Amino acid sequence: ASTVALGEKQQPEEEEKVQSGSNGGAAAGGGGDKDSKAIASYWGVEPPKITKEDDLQKHHAPVTFLDKLAYWTVKSLRLPTDIFFQRRYGCRAMMLETVAAVPGMVGGMLLHCKSLRRFEHSGGWIKTLLDEAENERMHLMTFMEVSQPRWYERALVFTVQGVFFNAYFLAYLVSPKLAHRVVGYLEEEAIHSYTEFLKELDKGNIENVPAPAIAIDYWRLPKNSTLRDVVMVVRADEAHHRDVNHFASDIHYQGRELKEAPAPIGYH
């Protein structure tokens, strides 16, 4: 399956700006920087960084009917989301993460049951999908610290989860190829949405508050990190989910089972 750059969006320049912005910010972090570097290297692991700016523009061009169905399903979900949240990206992120954490759990659970029934290994895919679900849940826990849900948002999440969980469950049973493709496109939208979030932060429309403790702990960020740094690493996670899910769909397209290709294990 081919993966080409999105032509319609002016992302390349945006991402590059965002990229150098982040690096510059880290380098010019001021007084606390020495300490924060010590924290970051304590684990022997550098905090995740996006090194290739084109990584954020990767797009799976929809070719087959199922691809187009997946693509337009996601696109059509975008409109009501845009209308509902408008430019409240913190709130939007929090709400969308409650949905984003569902597919990994459903896929992981179904593969787990299949592995047990068939007395077969999953080739690492159970862990990969459950890790994705956990990672998305950590996104939610992080954005919760930044913006609190209101009662009608809680009610909305309740309904949306009920519908989406069952819809995704059925879709995965009928066509895992379609299900993973939908998630791939959802993640492409998530990347776009977090890029918009970064723009609003840079414009000063959203306050660049200090990173919540949970984010510093989970992503091993320097201790003087800000919301902007958090959005950067979250967006990098979404890029990883996008690749994992398009890859899973591609495997199914080739008439193979996931366990035949080793799962791409990320840093999360």
Added chain:
Amino acid sequence: ASTVALGEKQQPEEEEKVQSGSNGGAAAGGGGDKDSKAIASYWGVEPPKITKEDDLQKHHAPVTFLDKLAYWTVKSLRLPTDIFFQRRYGCRAMMLETVAAVPGMVGGMLLHCKSLRRFEHSGGWIKTLLDEAENERMHLMTFMEVSQPRWYERALVFTVQGVFFNAYFLAYLVSPKLAHRVVGYLEEEAIHSYTEFLKELDKGNIENVPAPAIAIDYWRLPKNSTLRDVVMVVRADEAHHRDVNHFASDIHYQGRELKEAPAPIGYH
């Protein structure tokens, strides 16, 4: 909730024998022992050992109606299992692990969805239960290497999983207190069953073959380990699951939610 020693079974002496047998075996491991110790300490982690022999006799005495319901549900499932498998403990272990891997997945998934809906942490319980499911799946993958399932066993697993998954799912929704208690008692039976397995190995009725590679890798066992060593560590895992699930049930009995008490994270 009180946890007392089982009076009806003559386990204390058995376990002690089993315990010293294993230690003796490891110490007298022969030529490859130096190498194997190097492997075991490479990770800085000693291979898991049961140090307290009474750990295997822990039993939650059923007091309330729900406890007794859980206890007798498990006991009544024991009879057909005994009749079906008789003394083929390798086969029995393999089959029962396909069932044992279900509750952790169901509980973990339900807590995950609840965490998302309520914008709340789970207090580590999602990870604990999903880890339990993974651990049980690794038990299955291990015993698969030792005994191959026959076609009618595959068919049986298919049916049993369908029934058990849904039954446990409903039970967890209606009464997590009951669900976790049932698993606690299932694990007590599992410990008993693995103790019988060890007896058959010691009598020579089951051949003490070398440990499969997957078990040596997963439990970081010395490389000259045998099936007996594998059964020992698997049984230790079951004791951990028993404690986790009885503890979870106890929390619910006190009218509290799991997230209010930190989850006991084991070595797996």
